[in-house]
Every structure is written in C-alpha cells, then in structure tokens.
Amino acid sequence: MKPINSTIERLKPSGIRKYFDLANAMEGVISLGVGEPDFDTPWHISAKAVESFAEGHTHYTANRGLIALRRQIANYYRNRYGIDYDPESEILVTVGGSEAVDLCCRTIIEPGDEVIVLDPNYVAYEPAILMAGGVPVRIPLTQAHDFKLLPEDLEQAITERTKAVIVNFPSNPTGGVMTREDYARLVPILKASGIYVISDEIYSELVFDGEFCSPAHFDEIRDQVLVINGFSKAFAMTGWRLGYLLANPELSAQLTKVHQFVIMSAPTSAQYAAIEALEHGMPDIAAMRGEYEARRNLICARLNRMGLTTNVPKGTFYVFANITSSGLMSDEFCVRLLEEQKVAVVPGTAFGESGEGFVRISYATSMEQIKEACARIEGFLETLRDA
Numbered sequence: 001m002k003p004i005n006s007t008i009e010r011l012k013p014s015g016i017r018k019y020f021d022l023a024n025a026m027e028g029v030i031s032l033g034v035g036e037p038d039f040d041t042p043w044h045i046s047a048k049a050v051e052s053f054a055e056g057h058t059h060y061t062a063n064r065g066l067i068a069l070r071r072q073i074a075n076y077y078r079n080r081y082g083i084d085y086d087p088e089s090e091i092l093v094t095v096g097g098s099e100a101v102d103l104c105c106r107t108i109i110e111p112g113d114e115v116i117v118l119d120p121n122y123v124a125y126e127p128a129i130l131m132a133g134g135v136p137v138r139i140p141l142t143q144a145h146d147f148k149l150l151p152e153d154l155e156q157a158i159t160e161r162t163k164a165v166i167v168n169f170p171s172n173p174t175g176g177v178m179t180r181e182d183y184a185r186l187v188p189i190l191k192a193s194g195i196y197v198i199s200d201e202i203y204s205e206l207v208f209d210g211e212f213c214s215p216a217h218f219d220e221i222r223d224q225v226l227v228i229n230g231f232s233k234a235f236a237m238t239g240w241r242l243g244y245l246l247a248n249p250e251l252s253a254q255l256t257k258v259h260q261f262v263i264m265s266a267p268t269s270a271q272y273a274a275i276e277a278l279e280h281g282m283p284d285i286a287a288m289r290g291e292y293e294a295r296r297n298l299i300c301a302r303l304n305r306m307g308l309t310t311n312v313p314k315g316t317f318y319v320f321a322n323i324t325s326s327g328l329m330s331d332e333f334c335v336r337l338l339e340e341q342k343v344a345v346v347p348g349t350a351f352g353e354s355g356e357g358f359v360r361i362s363y364a365t366s367m368e369q370i371k372e373a374c375a376r377i378e379g380f381l382e383t384l385r386d387a
C-alpha cells in the first residue's frame with residue numbers, strides 16, 4: 001500500500017486517552033480526568049430540540065447557521081462582554097469549538113508559518129497547526145506567574161514567520177485567567193506585529209474570581225482576533241456539538257468557505273436548543289458555576305493541606321496541582337495513583353513539556369466523589385512517605 005500523509009502518521013494520539021483506557025478497564029475508579037461537565041443539559045434546552053423535530057426542522061440550515069441563533073450570539077457577546085459582532089457577516093456557527101480551532105488554522109496558516117501556543121495548552125491546538133502545515137512555537141508558562149502569558153515572552157517568540165498566537169483563558173489545563181490589565185500589556189505587541197490572535201473562550205462563563213476578558217475587547221486589535229466559543233462547557237452541552245466563531249467580515253467569509261465545503265451546516269436540532277440556551281439558560285449557568293466554585297474551594301484546600309502546593313484556579317473546572325513534593329514524575333504519579341488508589345487524573349505533560357511536575361484534576365464531578373478522591377490521594381501520598 002502507498003504511504004499515508006506523513007504529518008498525520010507522525011501525530012501522537014492525545015495523552016489523555018491512555019488514562020481513560022486504563023481507567024475503563026478497572027472497577028471502582030473515580031475519574032477526575034474528564035474534560036466535560038457532569039451535569040446533564042438543562043431539560044428546557046433539550047426540549048427545544050425535541051420540538052424542532054416535531055416541527056419538521058430536520059433539514060440543513062444556512063451555512064453560517066440559523067440567523068435567529070446568530071442574533072442570539074451577537075446579543076450575548078454584546079450584553080455579557082460588551083463586544084459587537086454582526087450576525088449577518090461576522091458570526092459562523094460550527095460543530096463545537098473543535099471545528100472552530102481547525103477552521104482557524106486551515107484558513108490562516110500557510111505551510112511553514114509559525115503559530116505560537118502556550119505550554120501547557122489544550123491538546124487539539126498543535127495537531128490542528130501541524131495538519132494545516134504550520135509550525136507550533138511554544139511559550140512556557142509558569143506557576144509563579146499564575147500561568148499567564150507575559151508581554152516579554154510574547155515579544156521574544158514573535159518572528160518574521162509568526163502568523164498567529166492561540167490563547168485560551170480561562171485555560172484548560174491550568175485554570176489560569178488573563179485580566180483586562182494582563183491583556184492590555186499584550187495589545188501594543190499584537191498590534192505592532194499584526195499577527196492573528198485565536199482566542200479560545202470556551203470557558204468564558206466559568207470565571208470565579210474577577211471578570212472574563214476577551215482580547216477582542218480592545219478596539220486596536222479587534223479585527224486581528226478570531227473568537228472561538230461554544231455551548232459545551234457553559235451549558236453542559238458537550239454531546240450537542242455546537243460552537244461558534246466570531247471574526248471580521250473578510251475573515252469570516254473565508255472561514256465560512258471552509259466550513260461550507262467540509263461541514264455544510266452545524267446540526268439543526270442543536271441550533272434550536274442553543275437559541276433556547278442563550279435566551280433562557282443564564283440562571284442554569286449561574287447555578288452550575290456556583291457548584292463548580294464550591295468544589296474548587298474544597299479541592300484546592302485539601303490539596304494544599306496535603307503538601308501539593310496548588311494555585312487556586314480562577315476559572316474552568318480544572319486544577320493544575322503541583323505534585324513535585326511527591327518526588328514522582330507526572331506520568332508515574334498518574335499511573336501509580338490509578339493502579340494503587342483507583343483515582344484517574346491526567347499528567348501535566350499531556351499538555352506540553354512545561355506540565356512536568358503537575359497533574360490536571362477535573363472537578364466536574366460530585367462533591368462526594370471529590371471528597372473520596374481526596375482521601376485516596378492523601379492515602380497515596382502517605383504510602384509514598386512511608387516507603
């Protein structure tokens with residue numbers, strides 16, 4: 001047989017998967033490895049999809065998505081974050097934030113272009129860059145700086161060949177959040193270089209301390225920014241596969257071409273559900289956010305008491321726990337914790353080299369499970385000390 005595409009062949013499967021496979025093969029495992037809300041989609045949202053079937057809405061929509069949904073998205077970004085996007089020409093409804101990441105890379109990147117990513121970063125960015133022929137360039141982030149992107153590091157990473165930077169705050173896996181002041185320091189550098197800013201804002205509703213800020217908030221660079229967001233995390237709608245991409249009209253038209261030929265239109269029933277989510281789902285978001293925050297407070301207090309010195313994440317439902325005091329490397333920590341105490345967490349190295357010495361713990365699971373998992377982690381650390 002002929003060889004397949006060598007870039008695809010060289011891609012490594014996600015480092016998260018290995019732990020799911022190990023955990024699935026065992027009984028009695030508490031999984032703090034998952035990257036999705038434990039809540040089911042609120043029923044009033046699901047009911048609108050059921051209604052849409054009954055009403056015969058079983059056909060394609062416009063390539064960009066239902067105009068009623070795009071208007072809701074425009075209202076949402078205006079009312080919630082003070083940023084205006086035109087529903088006719090600047091909003092594209094996608095198959096999750098996942099499709100949006102891929103569309104951005106394919107639309108912007110020429111073979112050989114450098115794209116800056118933060119390390120640690122979400123697992124899909126580097127494969128998307130590579131598949132588009134780009135070259136990922138990593139900026140290491142540190143716990144000492146709350147896993148934020150610093151202006152001096154950005155400035156140093158930008159070269160003639162840099163096409164874009166991908167930012168994701170609140171961050172998966174660190175839970176780090178960039179404030180308006182943090183972004184303000186980056187704006188002159190971004191403006192001067194003219195590079196695109198792909199801003200993955202999928203966790204924008206999960207900020208516990210302070211306020212969410214998008215780089216698109218800054219008028220000077222607004223047209224360089226491509227905003228990715230979606231319904232998975234905020235509304236507990238991972239299985240619906242719905243997201244969106246906000247960009248200036250010229251860019252949006254190009255992004256829509258790729259979407260048109262690859263996807264056609266996002267799932268129609270999910271779009272009806274999403275209209276309901278944006279119209280009437282804000283109280284649901286607030287309730288879930290409150291629950292995540294209570295869990296975060298509990299888990300961080302417990303981890304710090306165990307000697308795993310962990311920054312309190314300002315957003316998401318992940319905590320990036322520093323495990324260096326255990327004396328183990330991230331991978332060994334995760335394998336042994338799973339085998340000896342049946343708790344699944346993900347090594348920080350699954351998200352980049354700078355994740356060594358950390359594990360990502362998801363608190364998108366019940367308080368009882370979190371308490372039991374903490375007791376088991378404590379037991380695990382004690383056995384290490386006794387050994």
Ligand code: PMP
Pocket residue numbers: 035095096097098099122168172200202229230231232238241242243
């Ligand atoms: N971006 C980040 C940072 C994520 O964590 C995820 C999901 N884990 C996604 C994008 C993709 O989300 P979806 O495709 O479900 O919208």
